[in-house]
Amino acid sequence: MEKIDEGIYKLKINLPFRWTPELNIYIITGDEITLIDTGMGDPNSFRAISDALKGIRLELTDINKIINTHEHVEHFAGDENIKKASGANVSAHKKAANIIQNFNNYVSELFNTIKEAEIEPRMRAVAEGYLSFQAAISSTNVEKPLKEGDVVDLGSVILKAIHTPGHAPGHICLYDEERKILFSGDQVIGTGTPFVGYGITDMIVDRVANKLGMKKVEHGNMTDYLNSLERLLSLDMKIILPSHGPIITEPYKKIREDMERKLLREQMILKALESGEDTLDGLTRKAYGSYQLDYLLKGSTMAYIDRLLALGKIEKVERENQNYYKLR
Numbered sequence: 241m242e243k244i245d246e247g248i249y250k251l252k253i254n255l256p257f258r259w260t261p262e263l264n265i266y267i268i269t270g271d272e273i274t275l276i277d278t279g280m281g282d283p284n285s286f287r288a289i290s291d292a293l294k295g296i297r298l299e300l301t302d303i304n305k306i307i308n309t310h311e312h313v314e315h316f317a318g319d320e321n322i323k324k325a326s327g328a329n330v331s332a333h334k335k336a337a338n339i340i341q342n343f344n345n346y347v348s349e350l351f352n353t354i355k356e357a358e359i360e361p362r363m364r365a366v367a368e369g370y371l372s373f374q375a376a377i378s379s380t381n382v383e384k385p386l387k388e389g390d391v392v393d394l395g396s397v398i399l400k401a402i403h404t405p406g407h408a409p410g411h412i413c414l415y416d417e418e419r420k421i422l423f424s425g426d427q428v429i430g431t432g433t434p435f436v437g438y439g440i441t442d443m444i445v446d447r448v449a450n451k452l453g454m455k456k457v458e459h460g461n462m463t464d465y466l467n468s469l470e471r472l473l474s475l476d477m478k479i480i481l482p483s484h485g486p487i488i489t490e491p492y493k494k495i496r497e498d499m500e501r502k503l504l505r506e507q508m509i510l511k512a513l514e515s516g517e518d519t520l521d522g523l524t525r526k527a528y529g530s531y532q533l534d535y536l537l538k539g540s541t542m543a544y545i546d547r548l549l550a551l552g553k554i555e556k557v558e559r560e561n562q563n564y565y566k567l568r
């Protein structure tokens with residue numbers, strides 16, 4: 241564990257994912273002992289949190305509060321175990337709270353949707369594999385839902401919730417104005433930029449929602465993500481403490497680089513359209529030059545397509561159940 245500032249510690253734990261192998265949990269030891277995010281809730285991360293607390297002469301039972309930066313599993317799956325050990329209360333943005341509190345129902349509803357959806361077998365297999373993994377995660381009651389601007393007073397540390405949708409609809413960053421520190425969750429990560437787009441189940445729901453008469457789920461949104469980055473630029477920051485990767489010591493430079501990186505990919509998609517590519521597959525192949533992690537890449541291309549449609553830069557034509565895109 242690393243001490244960042246008086247009463248602020250960073251604990252790095254392992255995650256079972258290839259693309260994000262580690263998560264940073266922040267421990268704040270104000271009058272209220274607080275965790276920002278909790279990991280997957282597996283025995284190893286539970287022990288890592290307990291050992292880290294012992295290292296600063298605290299116990300799991302001392303934790304008063306958990307704040308989840310957003311509704312992705314590696315950020316909240318550990319809540320329930322820690323809550324059982326400590327009686328801590330949980331805070332998250334109200335949109336994230338909706339998912340976190342109803343997670344088990346949410347997963348089983350998705351299972352049913354996929355069962356009924358007409359999709360290729362490989363897509364079904366990938367989606368079901370992912371949902372089986374998620375089915376083991378406990379829902380958690382969120383006692384204190386947050387909204388934009390809410391202040392969480394932890395005694396020696398005061399955090400302001402900044403709603404930063406884009407990577408996830410219910411994403412918040414937590415800003416310590418006095419120390420000029422931003423806990424950025426996945427909005428700004430130590431290396432590279434976060435995934436912004438449709439997860440595999442979002443892609444399936446998007447395809448079948450109209451047919452099955454269900455409402456579409458909110459997913460990653462590129463314009464929201466870029467707007468959220470823009471908002472962060474107006475804060476007075478010395479360092480950014482991200483949920484993944486190293487601490488960011490040049491906040492403004494990093495945020496501008498992140499914006500450029502996403503906009504560069506958008507340019508590549510526009511170029512691909514110019515060269516005559518007109519399908520999701522073709523655009524994804526051209527823009528990323530690879531088909532590894534293909535559903536993830538396609539999901540990201542879909543977020544660019546949504547943005548370009550909303551900006552009026554492209555149009556969509558539907559022919560024989562297939563979408564085609566072209567420049568306007």
Ligand SMILES: [Zn+2]
Pocket residue numbers: 310312407408426
């Ligand atoms: Zn995330």
